[in-house]
Amino acid sequence: MTSDTPAGRRFRVFNRRRSAPSRARRRLGAAARMLAALALAGGVYTAFAPGAFAEDTRQLSASAQEGKALFDTSCISCHGRNAEGVVGRGPSLIGVGSASVEFQVGTGRMPMARQEAQAEQKQPAFDKAQTKQLGQYIQELGGGPQLPGGPLTVDLKDNPEALAAGGALFRLNCTSCHGFGGGGGALSSGKFAPGLHDATEEEIYAAMLTGPQNMPVFGDNELTPDEKREIITYIKLQLQQEKDPGGLFNLGRYGPVTEGLAIFIVGITILVFAALWIAGKS
The missing domain is CATH 1.10.760.10 (Cytochrome c-like domain)
Incomplete structure (x- = not known):
């Protein structure tokens, strides 16, 4: 019946036609089992995954x-x-x-x-x-950094050296951007360090703690909370009370740059007029 005769060919065609539905059923069954496995895996993951699809149930104050x-x-x-x-x-x-x-x-x-x-x-x-x-x-x-409770400045009655210590820390860590007088200064790419004349204690402490804009973060491992309070004390008592450190005139409170430029311009002008006067007299 399987020889290459008309009857054998008809038998093979019949067997192929009969086996075609069975292969289709097997494929459909495999696909159904695969979908069921995927659905089961998805259900287990949704039920036990740590909050991947679960509603946020955290209680807020x-x-x-x-x-x-x-x-x-x-x-x-x-x-x-x-x-x-x-x-x-x-x-x-x-x-x-x-x-x-x-x-x-x-x-x-x-x-x-x-x-x-x-x-x-x-x-x-x-x-x-x-x-x-x-x-x-x-x-x-x-989570993240928080402002501490209590005063953010130092009482000089309890620690009279805090003002000098805060000035030393300010000059070491802050003047490169904010200037010796706390007037601020220009940075790169259109950015700038703001002036500190109107900054509150909370703003200064938060800025040191979080590093906004281009400012570096001064964590407690770099500046302790007491050192931050000393810096704030210096800013509040020295820079915000028109006590320009090392400067006779208030020239923008930018420190030695503006003062040196002013002295240079005024000095050159005086020397020019003095030379003209001497030349005229001679």
Whole structure:
């Protein structure tokens, strides 16, 4: 029956036709088993994965809930629904802490009106209570640096050497950008170090703790909390009270550069007139 005869050929064609549906059924069965296995694996992963698809059940404090409401209406477009950041708009806020939020929002640098080389200080969009609420929400969301409690300056009655120590630390760590007089200065790519004349204690401490813009982060392993307080004491008592260190005139409070330039110009002018007068007399 399997020879190359008309009857054998008909038998082979019949067998192929009969086996075709069985192969199709086997393929469908294999595909169904594969889909079932994938569905089972997906269900197990969804049930036991650590929060991959589960709803966020973290309990926020009342202050953080108020901050979240403010965040959802004013910050979400740039920083994302869960503060994870948006490419080309705003960075992630996970881990920045409440100190960073209180500095950026409290000084009006955030929210930004437009993308610039540097966020400039302006009138804050939120009051102090709302700023604290925003900071508390970001703190509970991802943790990070926080402003310490208690005074941020040193009482000179308890530590009379704190002012001199703060001045030495300021000159060592801060003058390269902010100037000897705290007037600020230009940096690269259109950026600048702001002046410190109107900065509050909280703003200075938060800036050292978080390193906004181009400023480096001065963690507690680089500047201890006591050293930060000494620097703030020096800024508040020396630089913010019109006591220009090492300068006779207030020439922008930029330190020796402007003073040296002024002395050079005035000195050259005096010497020129003196030479003309001597030449005329002779």
